[in-house]
Amino acid sequence: MIACGCYVCSSPDEKDKRLRSSILVESATTSLVVDTTPDFRTQMLRANVKKLDAVLFTHPHKDHIAGLDDVKAFNYFQKKSIDVYANELTQQALKREFNYIFADKKYPGIPDITMHTITNKSFIVGDIPVTPVLVYHMQMPVLGFRFGKLTYITDANRIDDEEKQKIIGSETLIINALRKDAHMSHFNLQEAIDIADEMKIPHVYFTHISHQLGTYEEINSELQPGRQLAYDGLQLHF
Ligand SMILES: [Zn+2]
Numbered sequence: 001m002i003a004c005g006c007y008v009c010s011s012p013d014e015k016d017k018r019l020r021s022s023i024l025v026e027s028a029t030t031s032l033v034v035d036t037t038p039d040f041r042t043q044m045l046r047a048n049v050k051k052l053d054a055v056l057f058t059h060p061h062k063d064h065i066a067g068l069d070d071v072k073a074f075n076y077f078q079k080k081s082i083d084v085y086a087n088e089l090t091q092q093a094l095k096r097e098f099n100y101i102f103a104d105k106k107y108p109g110i111p112d113i114t115m116h117t118i119t120n121k122s123f124i125v126g127d128i129p130v131t132p133v134l135v136y137h138m139q140m141p142v143l144g145f146r147f148g149k150l151t152y153i154t155d156a157n158r159i160d161d162e163e164k165q166k167i168i169g170s171e172t173l174i175i176n177a178l179r180k181d182a183h184m185s186h187f188n189l190q191e192a193i194d195i196a197d198e199m200k201i202p203h204v205y206f207t208h209i210s211h212q213l214g215t216y217e218e219i220n221s222e223l224q225p226g227r228q229l230a231y232d233g234l235q236l237h238f
Pocket residue numbers: 001004005006007008009010211212
């Protein structure tokens with residue numbers, strides 16, 4: 001956290017150096033990211049991503065959309081539009097925050113995107129089938145996404161039983177856990193553990209972690225087998 005001198009923010013462990021939450025999902029032919037964070041450019045450079053076909057958005061908060069402008073580098077090299085999948089609520093924010101991308105008269109060099117409106121119904125991106133999972137962030141509807149054996153949920157503090165059915169059967173769940181103390185719009189660590197246990201998910205990674213949670217080493221050592229903190233650069237293969 002900017003200007004914080006706490007022991008987590010000053011930890012020398014690389015696993016305590018966290019950018020904003022996002023994942024890259026790749027198949028043999030298709031690459032997509034979930035959310036374009038304010039760190040999107042840094043994340044794409046760091047992971048040496050050379051190809052991007054699509055962006056899926058979870059919700060309109062700034063820490064999940066602010067990096068959209070930087071997809072223009074992929075437009076430039078791939079000479080094609082980037083498919084963007086977002087619900088109506090997120091699209092309203094994108095049109096407000098990035099009005100120039102949606103303008104009738106576009107100036108050169110700006111991002112070229114093709115908008116697809118999604119709800120909580122399944123869709124396919126290239127050869128990747130996607131099942132959205134509707135979750136709640138206090139009052140705000142947020143979309144999690146299931147990709148085969150993997151489900152990614154961020155910025156939730158409530159998942160209704162009907163939507164839990166879509167997650168059950170996942171081999172791996174990545175889910176938000178902000179800190180140990182309660183929070184009005186994010187699961188805390190215990191709530192995230194409980195929901196994963198309830199759905200009997202074998203492999204669980206916690207993400208969207210605040211410096212208030214503690215260091216990777218200290219918190220990870222307290223977790224049960226199959227439950228771990230995610231960290232920047234973590235790669236999973238299915
Ligand atoms: Zn701190």
